[in-house]
Amino acid sequence: MHNLILDIGNTNSKIAVFKGNEMVHYHVVPKLDEALLIDLIDRFAIQNSILSTVGADAGELVTILNTRTKYIAFTTKGGAEDGLFSEIDNQYKTPSTLGLDRWAKVISAHRLFPKQNCFMIDAGTCITYDLLNDKSQYFGGSISLGIGMRFASLHHFTKRLPLLKWDKDADIPIGVDTETAMQNGVLQGVINEVEGFIALQNEKYKGLKIVITGGDAGFLRKQLKNSIFAPQIIYDPYFVLKGLNEVIAFEYVQKN
Known part of the structure; x- marks a missing residue:
């Protein structure tokens, strides 16, 4: 059984094909078009599909998925009323505004780390922080500016600061001129923010697992590899893709 998993973000679209629980294909594109989608469905003989989007109009893509695969509509609804992951106690006050990618991470944590405290940091266009506790309760989290957005804001809201491109593999520089001062302020600020959030959650929850994901997660992993939190970091x-694949698995088990 091959599942097609689509995660359409603010910047890029992530595409994965799973055979059961094994991911057999993955790539990232700036824009997911209909021709690419049809090619993937045909090439891997896709049977099931699911899509998460942060808000882009995906109507034409959904039409293709509905026509050529067994498409599972993914929403933040769920719980006792319809049985979808009813064991997760979702206490988010406005589920209709909860990002599908955030909900997918909660599902992933529930499946991969059952009955454990799991703190998820997703470093993408925005940086989101979400926690699922060992009682499978989810109360929400935090949304912060992503790294690229911080650099863009410095340029946009000032008259003389340049728009910088940053190297994810480089070390954080010392601020000896305007450009390196900007780099140091943004990048060190992000690390301080992340460490602050982790420290706060460690005070509240025992045995905390910290999952780092997203496009800029590699930078965070590198910067935190020698921190006191390193043993906790996954x-x-x-x-997100694993969480979406779990939704398909859940649907398949329930209906077969």
């Missing part, structure tokens, strides 16, 4: 760039 680097998983496919965490």
Whole structure:
């Protein structure tokens, strides 16, 4: 059974094909078009599909998925009323505004780390922080500016600061001129923010697992590898995709 998993973000679209629980194909594109989608469905003989989007109009893509695969509509609804992951106690006050990618991470944590405290940091266009506790309760989290957005904001809201491109593999520089001062301020600020959030959650929850995912997760992993939190950190760039695949698995088990 091959499942097609699509995660359409603010910047890029992530595409994965799973055979059961094994990911057999993955790539990232700036824009997911209909021709690419049809090619993937045919090439892998896709049977099931699911899509998460942060807000882009995906109507034409959904039409293709509905026509050529068994498409599972993914929403933040779920619980006792319809049985979908009813064991997760979702206390988010406005589920209709909860990002599908955030909900997918909660599902992934529930399946991969059952009955454990799991703190998820997703470093993408925005940086999101979400926690699922060992009682399978989810109360929400935090949304912060992503790294690229911080650099863009410095340029946009000032008259003289340049728009910088940053090297994810480079070390954080010392601020000896304007450009390196900007780099140091943004990048060190992000690390301080992340460490602050982790420290706060460690005070509240025992045995905390910290999952780092998203496009800029590699940078965070590198910067935190020698921190006191390093033993707790799990680097998983496919965490959202795994959660979406679990939704398909759940549906398949329930109906077959």
